[in-house]
Amino acid sequence: MTRPQLLSAWAGHWTGSGTGVTVVLPPPGTVGSGEVRGGAPATREFALLDPTRLVDRVDAVVLSGGSAFGLSAADGVMGLLRERGQGFPTPAGPVPIVVGMSVFDSSVRSGPPGADDGRSAAHAALAGDPFGMGPVGAGTGTGTGAWRGRRDPGGVGWATRTMGGAEVAALVVVNAWGDVLDESGRPLFGGAEGPAPSGAGFGMQNTTVGVVLTNARLSKADCFLLAQSGHAGFARAIHPAHSRFDGDAVVALATGEVGTDVSLELVRAIAVDAMIAAVRAAVTTHP
Template sequence: MSEPQLLSAWAGHWTGSGTGVTVILPPAGTVGSGEVRGGAPATREFALLEPTRLVDRVDAVVLSGGSAFGLAAADGVMALLRERGSGFPTPAGPVPIVVGMSIFDGSVRTGPPDAASGRAAVLAAYSGVALASGRAGAGTGAATGKWRGRTDPGGLGWAERTAGAARVAAVVAVNAWGDVIGRDGEPVFGGAAGPVRPEPAYGMQNTTVGVVLTDARLSKNDCYLLAQSGHTGFARAIHPAHSRYDGDAVVALATGGSTVDADLDLLRAVAVDTVAAAVRAAVMPPA
């Protein structure tokens, strides 16, 4: 399975010991918005993504392990982008708009990603190295099925679909309290329909975060609606999703690279399928 075209030059990983960082670097002029639905998020700059806020551009999105500590990876991304002249123009120079979302993994205890980790992920994106799936980048230390009191594989996945003349891609780091659900409606890793042995100790160590990208021309409010559809993709492929114990969040980015305007409702429907496919690819990576 080849890397999706929308990500071929704009995404990179830094993979450490039990944790990692994944950076999405959209082209200049990309419009973005986002939405949080989980009860325990670890995010950076999400208030800026609200449709009513002044700035509509996004220069980078950083997915990382390390929970709130891992948000420091965005500092390295921001510094490198400023060195290269990217960012929102101000009298004091460009201010890169870098959005961060983190999952909780074992590095909270052993050493979370830092600014150097974020910088390394950006350099990997610039180098054009193919974006790996599974236990890579932000998905390195991820797990699922924790509502059962057990640990099933998690990871990072991506997928791409077409929506008329436009394309839609998704990158998702899956560290869910619930199960990943296959296309047949059953848990990928088997088991009963409900939790077998709920374990409170697993309660706060979860989150699924993702980015939906399209080359369609969209407004910031359109991107907000697209992010909502990304959450519908979570709910289709994860059960339960959006719990109090998850920090589920989605950022939607529109690069405007398509020469044809796309139908927003078609894009939203395709985004649901794309995100669900990316969730499944995180735990069932292509051979």
């Protein structure tokens, strides 16, 4: 599948055995914020994304398997960006702002992604390699429906929406405790014939993480609200979402190519639609 342009950003995968890494490299100067709503997150640099913190730029977002171990994939991306001279300027040289979010997969036991794998995903992004959906990249070892004692498909998905001059892209890795829902609100897998919800399975083997990227000119505080809209997309496409057993998190990025006359609330509205579509694409797309 051809790689989506994701506006003016680049995105790439590294796919391993039962795990992987997906990297988003937005244009220099992209403004970002984010929010965690799940009860069991594995994240890196999220405190910096708070709207009250000094730095407002984000140089990369790294999505990975391997739970907290997989956060080390961001080290490889950070090293590559430093070599390229990208990052927040300091007297000692640029410091790349690399945000990480990880999902739980079997590589926690067998060998999670590391710095070299993150670097490979970043190289794939820079090279414009094909950017697939489904069980690839950080979605390789994912699943859904654990609350029913099921193992339904998970994966990586993306979707874009445009309205009123604003463009929004949503990219998501779906590894949810709950079910992904169709447009009628019914589970895509199992349906009414499937096992009743029981809370079965080890709860913390879950998490849905995503990136919302827009070409609108937004402030860091605006991006925080945009991240909340990404979570609204989770809640409309996944049931239940944001449980104590999920580490659900969203980063929102604004490249600033479209002027301030674009309504923030319009951007937020189409972001919800894009995220819903991305979640469904993640679990219905097969290699």
